[in-house]
Amino acid sequence: MTKRLMEGSEAMAEAAIASGCRFFAGYPMTPFTELLENFAEKLPAVGGVCVNAESELEAVGMAWGALATGARAATGSTGQGLSLMQESFSEITLAELPLVAFNMARGQGDYFQSTRGGGHGDYRHIVLAPMDITEAVGLTQLAFHLADRWRNPVLVQGDYLLAHTAEGVDVAAVDFGPVPEKEWAVDGSGGGSGSSKVISPLGIGKSNTPGPGIEGQQQAVAEKLVRIAGAEPRAESGFVDDADHLVVAFGTPAKFVRYAVGRLREKGLRVGYVRPITLWPFPGDAVASAAAGKQSVLVFELNAGQMIDDVRLAVLGSAPVRFIGGISTDHSGFGVGALLDVEVIADRIEGALDSGVAA
Amino acid sequence: MTVEEPAMHPVGDKLPSLLQSGEHDLCPGCGEPVAIRILLETLAELGLSTSTIGVVGIGCYTAFARTLDVDLVQALHGRAPSVATGVKRMQPTKAVFTLQGDGDMVNEGLQEVLHTAARGENVTCVLLNNGVFGETGGHMTATSVLGQRTKTSLDGRDPDYHGYPIVIGDLLAQLDGAAYIARGSVQNAGAVARTKRMMHKAFETQLAGEGFSMIEVLTMCPTGWFVPTAEGPGYMGETLGQVHVMGELKTRRPK
Numbered sequence: 001m002t003k004r005l006m007e008g009s010e011a012m013a014e015a016a017i018a019s020g021c022r023f024f025a026g027y028p029m030t031p032f033t034e035l036l037e038n039f040a041e042k043l044p045a046v047g048g049v050c051v052n053a054e055s056e057l058e059a060v061g062m063a064w065g066a067l068a069t070g071a072r073a074a075t076g077s078t079g080q081g082l083s084l085m086q087e088s089f090s091e092i093t094l095a096e097l098p099l100v101a102f103n104m105a106r107g108q109g110d111y112f113q114s115t116r117g118g119g120h121g122d123y124r125h126i127v128l129a130p131m132d133i134t135e136a137v138g139l140t141q142l143a144f145h146l147a148d149r150w151r152n153p154v155l156v157q158g159d160y161l162l163a164h165t166a167e168g169v170d171v172a173a174v175d176f177g178p179v180p181e182k183e184w185a186v187d188g189s190g191g192g193s194g195s196s197k198v199i200s201p202l203g204i205g206k207s208n209t210p211g212p213g214i215e216g217q218q219q220a221v222a223e224k225l226v227r228i229a230g231a232e233p234r235a236e237s238g239f240v241d242d243a244d245h246l247v248v249a250f251g252t253p254a255k256f257v258r259y260a261v262g263r264l265r266e267k268g269l270r271v272g273y274v275r276p277i278t279l280w281p282f283p284g285d286a287v288a289s290a291a292a293g294k295q296s297v298l299v300f301e302l303n304a305g306q307m308i309d310d311v312r313l314a315v316l317g318s319a320p321v322r323f324i325g326g327i328s329t330d331h332s333g334f335g336v337g338a339l340l341d342v343e344v345i346a347d348r349i350e351g352a353l354d355s356g357v358a359a
Numbered sequence: 360m361t362v363e364e365p366a367m368h369p370v371g372d373k374l375p376s377l378l379q380s381g382e383h384d385l386c387p388g389c390g391e392p393v394a395i396r397i398l399l400e401t402l403a404e405l406g407l408s409t410s411t412i413g414v415v416g417i418g419c420y421t422a423f424a425r426t427l428d429v430d431l432v433q434a435l436h437g438r439a440p441s442v443a444t445g446v447k448r449m450q451p452t453k454a455v456f457t458l459q460g461d462g463d464m465v466n467e468g469l470q471e472v473l474h475t476a477a478r479g480e481n482v483t484c485v486l487l488n489n490g491v492f493g494e495t496g497g498h499m500t501a502t503s504v505l506g507q508r509t510k511t512s513l514d515g516r517d518p519d520y521h522g523y524p525i526v527i528g529d530l531l532a533q534l535d536g537a538a539y540i541a542r543g544s545v546q547n548a549g550a551v552a553r554t555k556r557m558m559h560k561a562f563e564t565q566l567a568g569e570g571f572s573m574i575e576v577l578t579m580c581p582t583g584w585f586v587p588t589a590e591g592p593g594y595m596g597e598t599l600g601q602v603h604v605m606g607e608l609k610t611r612r613p614k
């Protein structure tokens with residue numbers, strides 16, 4: 001094991017390449033820019049291609065084309081850039097292409113975008129939310145594995161802290177077993193054979209090999225998403241069993257919450273935490289069982305209250321759910337704000353307990 | 360006295376080899392199937408049948424994604440050149456083309472084709488230009504000519520109200536990354552033969568690795584122009600053909 005001190009952007013690019021990613025296209029935007037820079041530097045060295053696309057619309061289109069040939073390919077941006085990609089996100093899901101996308105988000109305001117989607121139709125992306133760079137290296141590789149396993153897009157939800165801080169990490173390729181055979185990919189060899197292929201979100205197929213049609217394709221994807229929802233939820237928790245109160249948080253702030261909860265434990269407060277690692281599928285069962293019998297469930301996230309909807313759906317009224325997070329940013333709009341601070345978080349948790357949230 | 364059968368001069372297969380079925384539901388008098396025949400015959404004649412990947416945009420021609428016996432990727436409206444870029448970068452030895460309409464390429468996806476050309480991306484974009492959104496029922500596009508009546512320019516395209524058309528081939532020809540740009544037509548047999556030679560050159564340009572190529576084909580859309588089927592070719596020559604003039608606009612190949 002050889003650990004190197006690396007910024008998250010570099011470590012995630014290296015992890016993607018270790019997973020076999022050979023195509024990346026993106027358009028600069030803070031704090032995603034350094035991820036693009038790292039792909040631009042590192043992909044050619046392994047025979048891959050990184051295109052500085054003319055816009056986010058084109059970046060996702062280029063990734064779409066690369067994926068259609070069977071290559072492992074990715075794109076990314078911040079939530080703003082991903083807003084521009086939503087039409088393609090919807091349709092790539094229906095075309096069942098294994099896209100990996102990175103959202104190096106400005107804060108945590110993109111939870112709805114990532115888990116509900118701003119695109120049209122019935123689609124979901126698997127969303128992985130690492131709390132630090134070490135976990136991001138693992139989840140980036142898991143993203144490529146899950147994308148191919150399910151033929152469904154996977155989003156890695158990062159942020160400014162992940163992109164711009166450094167950690168000692170080991171980027172060794174994780175062995176997920178062989179990559180599934182991509183018999184659906186196009187290489188041009190099918191022409192004139194009577195069994196050429198078409199990759200389409202519309203389920204059209206060819207005259208000789210008809211597809212399921214639009215309704216059939218949408219139905220098949222919807223059924224697959226139900227299977228993913230059953231198989232892939234992931235969460236981490238701590239101090240839950242004897243706790244009277246539970247805190248739920250995701251992404252880099254969850255690491256702060258975890259630390260704050262540990263400190264409150266030392267003071268004798270019976271608090272535990274749950275950290276969803278997959279934002280979709282949301283680990284509702286893990287949250288519900290951790291919340292069972294608790295006096296209150298507190299939700300800390302750096303937005304006006306988004307994941308709290310999923311927490312409420314999971315808890316289904318069995319415990320009071322209260323928001324202790326909030327919008328928090330620096331003057332630039334994409335850096336770290338005053339709320340991302342262990343003291344502040346510990347105070348908010350303690351304050352919520354003191355004020356008798358159970359009422 | 361015996362009556363002699365009139366001499367037949369076959370000019371091609373009845374059904375192109377790269378078509379799974381001759382059936383389609385495009386309108387009578389539509390020019391798009393003729394242009395697609397030119398494309399398919401060219402691929403076969405250049406020996407590209409088993410080494411070609413096509414990327415199809417959204418318009419009436421999209422119906423052919425089911426019947427073309429070529430490996431295909433269905434793109435979104437306007438996005439085919441980017442998808443083709445990703446395909447080509449991962450499969451550089453294959454011939455890669457897009458099939459787009461004027462609404463697809465010049466309205467929704469103008470930025471895509473401009474940048475793909477400027478990058479000198481080694482792909483061939485095939486534009487079926489009928490000066491109208493045929494698929495949605497006859498609306499004005501960026502290539503509709505002045506005076507042209509559509510459902511969104513009822514009294515004819517008025518430059519003061521609707522602006523001027525984009526003459527896309529001429530625009531692309533100015534970019535350094537563009538190696539071959541030509542405009543053909545399927546208005547009559549002579550135009551078809553000339554367009555076929557252009558289609559060959561466009562793909563030869565790609566095979567030689569010279570850079571971006573685009574072949575624009577003017578196609579009849581009697582339905583979207585609201586003219587009788589038989590008048591399609593004549594109407595096209597008098598209107599679209601006067602602004603989007605047939606010819607090679609840029610080439611690095613021998614004339």
Ligand SMILES: Cc1ncc(C[n+]2csc(CCOP(=O)(O)OP(=O)(O)O)c2C)c(N)n1
Nearest residue numbers: 417418419436460461462463491492493494
């Ligand atoms: C984003 C988006 N906007 C609009 C449409 C609706 N639409 C479908 S086909 C079409 C026009 C196609 O025009 P063109 O490319 O010129 O092809 P034609 O039908 O004339 O052959 C439009 C606007 C769409 N499919 N996607």
Ligand code: SF4
Nearest residue numbers: 385386389419493580
């Ligand atoms: S509407 Fe126009 S382009 Fe579409 S099939 Fe009919 S004639 Fe052809």
Ligand SMILES: [Mg+2]
Nearest residue numbers: 460461491493
């Ligand atoms: Mg058109």
